[in-house]
Amino acid sequence: WKGGTVSVYRYGGGIIPRFSEVGNQFPESREFHTLRVQPPAGNYYTTDMLRQLGDSWEKWGSGLVTFHGQTGNIMFIGTSTDNTQHFFDEVNEYGWDLGGAGPCVRTAMSCVGAARCEQSCANEHKIHRALVNNFTDDVHRPALPYKFKFKVSGCPNDCMNAIERADMAVIGTWRDDMKVDQEEWKKYVAEKGRQHVIDNIITRCPTQSLALKDDDSIEVDNRNCVRCMHCLNVVPKALSTGDDKGVTILMGGKRTLKIGDLMGTVVIPFMKLESEEDYERIVELAEETIDFWAENGLEHERCGEMIERIGLVNFLEGIGVDVDPNMVANPRECSYVRMDGWDDEAIKWFERKAE
Ligand code: SF4
Ligand code: SF4
Known part of the structure; x- marks a missing residue:
């Protein structure tokens, strides 16, 4: 061609x-x-x-x-x-519109979601529409440093590969305890056997948060669960997501370009999405991010590459998000934020928690 x-x-x-x-x-x-x-x-x-x-x-x-x-x-x-x-x-x-191509906000994606999936923790399609409808101009008139993608997954299974592929990934999650139906759990253990359950569920929990008790019930250490979804996927009748649902927002995921593949970094560890104001907040965050990147990104530079170049703290300052110790590259590993000014930020964080 x-x-x-x-x-x-x-x-x-x-x-x-x-x-x-x-x-x-x-x-x-x-x-x-x-x-x-x-x-x-x-x-x-x-x-x-x-x-x-x-x-x-x-x-x-x-x-x-x-x-x-x-x-x-x-x-x-x-x-x-x-x-x-x-x-x-x-x-x-009859109602269809073109998608994005070139340096613009691209067509968004959302998973099949709550209508058909029991793991859903968010209204994926409302989030999708709120974001895309707000940026229709930026989809059709390419004027950004490069492409910008929104992807919405209703739970941490992340069927949309949002973490790996979206500049702004919105992923449903929950912050209370997962729900356990001990009767269903015991039925599963009786059907499959203790050995099978230990080999395929208990020991596969990445943070050793599960224990199979002598009476065949299960104990979950919810504080250490990192929502990997493994146990919930294997025994969906017995284990399900909690009731206090919301979303985690990550920025900067992308495939290889100037630098190699990047996974998104958590910038909002948890956010409720219930009221119209909540939806306005998520759209505002997207606007802040795209404006900041449009001003500071180099030509052909994805948002994640810009974050790598200028540093996460500067990016967070640019979009008006406070540094939070929950912003980590990998669970149970050292924090991804830079440590200069850490003590001051830690004091501010404790003050906010005390409010
Ligand atoms: S991301 Fe979660 S909620 Fe969405 S379809 Fe996949 S498993 Fe279901
Ligand atoms: S969801 Fe994952 S991390 Fe949490 S308890 Fe189940 S297997 Fe462990």
């Missing part, structure tokens, strides 16, 4: 141009552009919607569609420059 640009009226991105280098020999391959279209939050479709999209694409494009590309978009692969605008107008008319 050779370079070129294709866009639709009033949009600066969302289409990946494909002009063939051998268009003269093979005229039918001359133009084969891809349109990125944003899926619904959680990828919930009705068959009517899918048929409608399929019919439009058969009319204006090749009929080839990917659900979904790595970017999270529906990828409509293969159309000519002329038909790009026709297809967009038609699907836009």
Whole structure:
């Protein structure tokens, strides 16, 4: 393929141009552009919607569609420059919008979530919509240092790979004790045997927070549980997430570019998301972050790379978040924050806790 640009009226991105280098020999391959279209939050479709999209694409494009590309978009692969605008107008008319491409806020992703998954600790789709709807301009008009991705996972299983791949990852969690149904647990032990339970659950807890008692009940050391989800995934009937639910927010995850892959760093260890004000807070945090990165990021520098370059403390100061000892790179390891000014920050933290 050779370079070129294709866009639709009033949009600066969302289409990946494909002009063939051998268009003269093979005229039918001359133009084969891809349109990125944003899926619904959680990828919930009705068959009517899918048929409608399929019919439009058969009319204006090749009929080839990917659900979904790595970017999270529906990828409509293969159309000519002329038909790009026709297809967009038609699907836009019945409610679809282009996704992001280039240095902009990209199409967000959220997991299937509370409607179908018992592990969910958040309203994934509301978070998804709150963030994306606020940044629609930044999706369609690329004006940032590079790409910025939101991904929302309803629990620490992180089915959206938000930690590894999102500049801002929102992950559901809980802060009280996990719920234990001892009857169900004992049934599981009776069915599988103590040896199986010890080998496959108890000893696989990364923080040794589980104990199998002599009467076959289970004891959970909730203070040391790091929410790895292993035990809850294996015995979902007996173990479930707590009631005091909220989200953890991480910033700076990304795949390899200037520096290697980065996992997101926890910047908000726990935040309730219940009232409209809570949702406004999360949108404000995203705005602060994108504004700060837009001002301070170098060209083609992801947010995580900027954090590495300027230091986490400077980044936190820039977005107005206080340093917190819960901000760690790995549970049970040394803190990820720099230690200069640590004593002052520690005093402030204890003062806040005492309020
Ligand atoms: S991330 Fe958690 S809540 Fe979301 S689909 Fe996966 S297991 Fe369920
Ligand atoms: S969720 Fe993970 S860390 Fe927590 S008790 Fe279960 S296995 Fe251990």
